Amino acid sequence: MNKRFISIAASLVISVTAFAQEEQIEKAQDALNKGKLDEAKNLIHEVKITDENSYSFDPEIVSDYLFVKGSICNAIGEKGNDKALVNASNVFNKLYVFEKGTSFSAKNKESGDYEYFKSQDDLDAAVATGNYKKAKAKEIKDYHSKDLGVTVGNIAVKLHQGAIDSYNAKDYSKSSQEFVNAYDIYSSKLVGKSDTTLLYNAAAVAVSGNDYPSAVKIYTQLLDMNYTGITTVYEGINKETGEKAVFGNQKDLDMQVKLGLIENDSIYTTKNLQPSMYRSVGSIYLNMGDVLEESKKEEKKEYYHKALEVLKEGKSKFPGDYDLLLTLGNTYLKDGDQQGFVNAMKEAIAQDPTNEVLYYNIGVVSNDLGMKDEAKQAYKKSIEIKPDYTDAYINLAAMILGREKEINEEISALPIKLNKKNRAKLNNLKKEKTSVYKEAITYLEGAYEYDKTNTALLSTMKNIYYALDRNDDFMKIKKELDALEAK
Numbered sequence: 001m002n003k004r005f006i007s008i009a010a011s012l013v014i015s016v017t018a019f020a021q022e023e024q025i026e027k028a029q030d031a032l033n034k035g036k037l038d039e040a041k042n043l044i045h046e047v048k049i050t051d052e053n054s055y056s057f058d059p060e061i062v063s064d065y066l067f068v069k070g071s072i073c074n075a076i077g078e079k080g081n082d083k084a085l086v087n088a089s090n091v092f093n094k095l096y097v098f099e100k101g102t103s104f105s106a107k108n109k110e111s112g113d114y115e116y117f118k119s120q121d122d123l124d125a126a127v128a129t130g131n132y133k134k135a136k137a138k139e140i141k142d143y144h145s146k147d148l149g150v151t152v153g154n155i156a157v158k159l160h161q162g163a164i165d166s167y168n169a170k171d172y173s174k175s176s177q178e179f180v181n182a183y184d185i186y187s188s189k190l191v192g193k194s195d196t197t198l199l200y201n202a203a204a205v206a207v208s209g210n211d212y213p214s215a216v217k218i219y220t221q222l223l224d225m226n227y228t229g230i231t232t233v234y235e236g237i238n239k240e241t242g243e244k245a246v247f248g249n250q251k252d253l254d255m256q257v258k259l260g261l262i263e264n265d266s267i268y269t270t271k272n273l274q275p276s277m278y279r280s281v282g283s284i285y286l287n288m289g290d291v292l293e294e295s296k297k298e299e300k301k302e303y304y305h306k307a308l309e310v311l312k313e314g315k316s317k318f319p320g321d322y323d324l325l326l327t328l329g330n331t332y333l334k335d336g337d338q339q340g341f342v343n344a345m346k347e348a349i350a351q352d353p354t355n356e357v358l359y360y361n362i363g364v365v366s367n368d369l370g371m372k373d374e375a376k377q378a379y380k381k382s383i384e385i386k387p388d389y390t391d392a393y394i395n396l397a398a399m400i401l402g403r404e405k406e407i408n409e410e411i412s413a414l415p416i417k418l419n420k421k422n423r424a425k426l427n428n429l430k431k432e433k434t435s436v437y438k439e440a441i442t443y444l445e446g447a448y449e450y451d452k453t454n455t456a457l458l459s460t461m462k463n464i465y466y467a468l469d470r471n472d473d474f475m476k477i478k479k480e481l482d483a484l485e486a487k
Helices: 003-033 037-045 059-077 082-099 120-128 145-168 172-186 197-208 212-224 250-258 274-290 297-317 322-334 338-351 356-368 372-385 390-412 420-450 455-467 471-486
Strands: 102-108 114-117 132-139 232-238 244-247 262-269
Touching (some): 003 037, 059 145, 145 172, 197 274, 274 297, 338 356, 356 372, 356 390
16 A cells, blocks of 8 residues: 555545634634524534644634634623633633643645644654654744633623622522632633632522532632631721722822821721631531431531531631630530530630620530539529529529439438438438528529519429428419419
8 A cells, every 4th residue: 555645645634624624613603793603502513623632733723713612602601691601711711721832733745734743742753754844843823812811801700790699689509609600710811810709708608598518618618728808908988978988908098088088097907717617617517417317317427527627627726716616615515525515615714704604504514414513603603694594593403403303212212110320311311402402492582583484483492492391482482373374
């Protein structure tokens, strides 16, 4: 078989293929110009240029293909198709990268046509066969991408506004995705104006839409990027309108102050958002565990452990964050680590020593752990801070009355016929029970002072008054209780 014939035939196939693709691109461009978007879309999809074979075509043809394809996507996107807008941005950025590349070509000695190669090594290998001449490695021309930054920037702006509109329409899922898309496009090579706030908005909106997996993914991405959200704010009050005005920089603010248009100017930095992001991720995992049925205990535990992991990481970075401590404490409690909860509450108290709820929570869990003295002190502290904290009074009394059951069991365990030793023990137990009643009634009366309609409280007080032979108090409470129950 003639070797020369094979080479010419192969070159002819390449030339015909390139011509066919160029013709198809021109048809797609013509359909686009006429507004026939569906036809243009079908025509451009028939072009056989791909990422894998693009190097084998004349760079101008590839550039034309990407430009027309991106323009068709953009035109479709302008009709309200977000996916097409994203595709347009992707194609235009691919075009930008392509035109920053290098073209490797050489002239086939037999066909007289230029052929294109993937790399310098491939070009060198072809030249080494002796079948090629005029080898070239040159930068690809800027055929189309020079002015695409404005086009892609407009796509980002459109998606950003779409995200806001979708949020206002309460379409949170769409809004979150549009914020992500806008961020990606702003960050692309053609625009290069990364605005991480858009990602933060996307996560927050995803939470609003109960799309917890997406929210966790985005928050985690932000934390990995070490995003803080800290910005400097330049603001003042417009003298004419009395409204707050915010400026882009100190120079602009100072100029308005000098002109006498702004007063009460101030410059400040916003707070670090990382603690709230750690807290949000932990709370999301906590919620994802809470909503599972009790039969799925292992899955619940897994979510609680994930929550603990991220919250502990947050606490290690921001040990003084109060809200983070509270969320961590709640997660310890859900995970069954009561001591971890108590420790977290104590750390929170160090920052907020006048918060009666923190002491109350320590009282509840310390009592569950059998730490009676610590529980009692915690309840007393909560009452000291908030004298009308009826729940603390009642819980404290209930904890004290817990000894009553133990005393009754010890009395029941004594023999029917008592010797001197057992009789003394019985008398001591009765005295102790009386002491229990006297101590408990003090706190029940404290609760009663602020809540006279709690029938369970009044019923317990009535029984204790009866046991203590406090007949007048017994009759008073009985009368109030009967009146309440009669309603």
